[in-house]
Amino acid sequence: xxxxxxxxxxxxxxxxxxxxxxxxxxxxxxxxLVAGLAGLVFVGxxxxxxxxxxxxxxxxxxxxxxxxxxxxxxxxxWALTRRVPMFALDRVVAAWIALAxxxxxxxxxxxxxxxxxxxAIVGAVLIGVSxxxxxxAHLRRAALLxxxxxxx
Amino acid sequence: xxxxxxxxxxxxGEREALAELVRAWHxxxxxxxxxxxxxxxxxxxxxxxxxxxxxxxxxxxEPGRFAPWLFTIARRTVMxxxxxxxxxxxxELTAEPVADDPAAAxxxxxxLVAGLAGLPVRExxxxVLFYLExxxxxxxxxxxxxxxxxxxxxxxxxRRLLREHLMERGYQQ
Numbered sequence: 001x002x003x004x005x006x007x008x009x010x011x012x013x014x015x016x017x018x019x020x021x022x023x024x025x026x027x028x029x030x031x032x033l034v035a036g037l038a039g040l041v042f043v044g045x046x047x048x049x050x051x052x053x054x055x056x057x058x059x060x061x062x063x064x065x066x067x068x069x070x071x072x073x074x075x076x077x078w079a080l081t082r083r084v085p086m087f088a089l090d091r092v093v094a095a096w097i098a099l100a101x102x103x104x105x106x107x108x109x110x111x112x113x114x115x116x117x118x119x120a121i122v123g124a125v126l127i128g129v130s131x132x133x134x135x136x137a138h139l140r141r142a143a144l145l146x147x148x149x150x151x152x
Numbered sequence: 153x154x155x156x157x158x159x160x161x162x163x164x165g166e167r168e169a170l171a172e173l174v175r176a177w178h179x180x181x182x183x184x185x186x187x188x189x190x191x192x193x194x195x196x197x198x199x200x201x202x203x204x205x206x207x208x209x210x211x212x213x214e215p216g217r218f219a220p221w222l223f224t225i226a227r228r229t230v231m232x233x234x235x236x237x238x239x240x241x242x243x244e245l246t247a248e249p250v251a252d253d254p255a256a257a258x259x260x261x262x263x264l265v266a267g268l269a270g271l272p273v274r275e276x277x278x279x280v281l282f283y284l285e286x287x288x289x290x291x292x293x294x295x296x297x298x299x300x301x302x303x304x305x306x307x308x309x310x311r312r313l314l315r316e317h318l319m320e321r322g323y324q325q
Contacts (some may be wrong), residue, residue, distance in 0.1 A: 007186060008195060010178035014171055020206055021170060085206045087165030127308075144164050145237055151157040 009098025026084045030094040038105040039069035045122055088141040095134035102126035109136045161214035172210045180285055181226055187268055187280045197233050220291040227295055253308045272318040275310035282307060
């Protein structure tokens with residue numbers, strides 16, 4: 001039980017952690033979540049604001065697209081909460097990706113959705129949430145940088 | 153202070169700080185896990201602990217209290233593994249002394265280390281944390297989720313058991 005105490009070296013451990021520490025993997029998870037949510041909102045609002053009754057096959061296509069977006073956003077959310085660590089800089093990058101996606105989605109909604117008032121309100125909510133996330137991420141990073149300077 | 157700075161740098165997302173943190177704490181973590189588990193299980197569990205530490209690090213509220221937080225995660229992971237191995241929580245906590253490897257005494261570096269294998273899990277754990285990891289009674293209490301008074305009484309009992317165990321093995325008092 002207690003015999004051999006020589007374990008894996010720290011560099012072995014680091015090598016096995018490299019997947020979790022990969023920045024590309026973290027950004028990939030953020031993109032999956034943001035793109036999935038943006039697609040879900042876009043297709044959902046487009047469908048909900050259609051003035052007339054849609055043909056059955058179109059409804060199936062809309063449903064399929066929404067399911068696909070739901071799967072991608074679910075995967076992104078799961079990866080971000082359970083698989084990859086999000087450090088302060090990652091959160092800042094993620095918040096800006098979310099803000100950019102929100103602006104693009106809003107522009108798309110206003111251009112395409114028949115009821116522009118609804119599109120503008122939904123877009124404003126998306127942009128508002130993204131701005132709050134970006135401000136929080138920047139504040140958190142600034143607090144950590146301040147603490148780093150104090151300790152250095 | 154140095155640990156706090158390192159943890160803050162990790163929370164900022166500095167890759168080299170993460171590598172430094174793993175290099176600084178891998179040996180103490182391995183020592184704890186290895187004292188509690190067999191070599192094969194210790195390897196897996198140590199890696200599980202590091203994964204949990206990395207995932208939880210961005211949310212660590214008190215970077216200056218990294219060591220107790222690390223060992224709390226390590227303890228939880230070790231206990232999960234022991235429960236899995238022995239079947240029931242109570243069974244592992246009151247487990248009979250683990251059978252010792254006859255070769256262990258030849259390679260162990262100190263009497264304390266040599267005697268640890270013969271102790272029940274609770275007593276072994278508290279000796280490892282307090283003596284081998286140099287953690288305070290307060291930190292041990294936080295890690296084991298017990299009052300400081302219980303840590304002291306458990307340490308007393310562990311020392312007594314260890315003394316008896318070593319004397320049985322022929323060590324002089």
